Amino acid sequence: MQPIDAAAVQEALNHLANRDIYIHLETTNGAYASHHNEGVFSAGAYIRNARIRFTRGKITGPGPYRVGLKLDIGWVYAEGLTHWEWTKEGQLLLAGHDYEGKLAVALELSGEPFA
Amino acid sequence: MNERHVLVVFPHPDDEAFGVSGTIAQHVQSGTPVTYACLTLGEMGRNMGVPPFANRETLPFIRRQELEEACRVLGIHDLRLLGYRDKTVEFEDEEELADRIAAIAAETNPSLVITFYPGYSVHPDHDACGAAVIRALKRWPKEQRPTVYCVAFAKNCEQDLGQPDVVRDVSSVIDTKLAAIRAHRSQTEGLMQAASKRGDALAWLKTERFWTYRWDD
Numbered sequence: 001m002q003p004i005d006a007a008a009v010q011e012a013l014n015h016l017a018n019r020d021i022y023i024h025l026e027t028t029n030g031a032y033a034s035h036h037n038e039g040v041f042s043a044g045a046y047i048r049n050a051r052i053r054f055t056r057g058k059i060t061g062p063g064p065y066r067v068g069l070k071l072d073i074g075w076v077y078a079e080g081l082t083h084w085e086w087t088k089e090g091q092l093l094l095a096g097h098d099y100e101g102k103l104a105v106a107l108e109l110s111g112e113p114f115a
Numbered sequence: 116m117n118e119r120h121v122l123v124v125f126p127h128p129d130d131e132a133f134g135v136s137g138t139i140a141q142h143v144q145s146g147t148p149v150t151y152a153c154l155t156l157g158e159m160g161r162n163m164g165v166p167p168f169a170n171r172e173t174l175p176f177i178r179r180q181e182l183e184e185a186c187r188v189l190g191i192h193d194l195r196l197l198g199y200r201d202k203t204v205e206f207e208d209e210e211e212l213a214d215r216i217a218a219i220a221a222e223t224n225p226s227l228v229i230t231f232y233p234g235y236s237v238h239p240d241h242d243a244c245g246a247a248v249i250r251a252l253k254r255w256p257k258e259q260r261p262t263v264y265c266v267a268f269a270k271n272c273e274q275d276l277g278q279p280d281v282v283r284d285v286s287s288v289i290d291t292k293l294a295a296i297r298a299h300r301s302q303t304e305g306l307m308q309a310a311s312k313r314g315d316a317l318a319w320l321k322t323e324r325f326w327t328y329r330w331d332d
Contacts, residue, residue: 026159028159035269
């Protein structure tokens with residue numbers, strides 16, 4: 001993955017707007033977070049291959065970035081995004097890695113379901 | 116020491132590396148066939164590198180290759196990939212999961228099974244995996260069940276379970292064990308660097324500890 005190029009991500013988001021797409025959205029601090037440090041409250045969420053359609057998608061922030069997708073009757077957003085990839089299958093992969101390279105958040109959009 | 120067949124059941128590709136790979140290598144060395152049933156491909160692993168060498172979609176392929184390399188290093192010729200998804204094991208149907216493990220146990224007829232101690236293994240997948248193994252083997256008459264060695268590392272495990280009753284010196288195969296750990300490079304490299312800075316890693320890796328599962332029936 002490459003450090004986010006906000007203009008290129010914005011172009012990809014525009015390309016994916018107003019069509020049925022599949023989403024992978026995940027936040028995590030890892031299953032060991034409160035094992036290693038009892039002061040950490042462990043939380044996370046994960047959605048894979050839910051089908052959505054957004055009318056507007058936007059990337060904002062100075063980096064790490066935020067991406068918000070406006071749905072007909074709702075929203076999807078992710079915060080802390082640092083890296084991106086536009087795969088040859090036309091999937092937009094966005095991820096936020098912490099200072100050690102550990103994944104903390106992922107937002108992925110694809111015209112076809114993820115494997 | 117001499118087992119008929121050893122069956123290892125873990126949920127993630129690198130679960131055998133730090134705590135069990137020396138024991139596996141010793142069994143392989145003494146001619147015991149070893150089957151490794153791995154429930155997931157560790158799709159939700161978080162170590163992506165700086166700069167990242169993987170993404171959420173490529174990580175499972177990388178981890179599968181690493182697992183196959185670790186098996187090659189350890190001399191495991193029978194690797195079963197059960198195709199569950201990382202972090203979802205506890206949400207599967209418990210009977211169906213036990214059915215699949217029971218089928219592998221019936222086929223391989225192990226005298227020793229190695230898994231996680233249910234309730235004492237920190238990660239929800241670990242606990243669900245251990246529970247499924249126990250559920251599967253419990254269907255057999257008690258006298259026919261294999262011995263089950265459990266790995267546990269929850270903070271309360273010694274308080275609740277006592278000291279581990281099986282403590283194995285694996286220094287005779289430490290090079291093989293280190294090679295198996297290195298095979299899982301995407302997940303273990305950072306840990307090994309941190310451990311080598313602390314300086315006590317090798318002593319820690321030379322001993323493997325298990326609790327023999329005590330059946331409650």
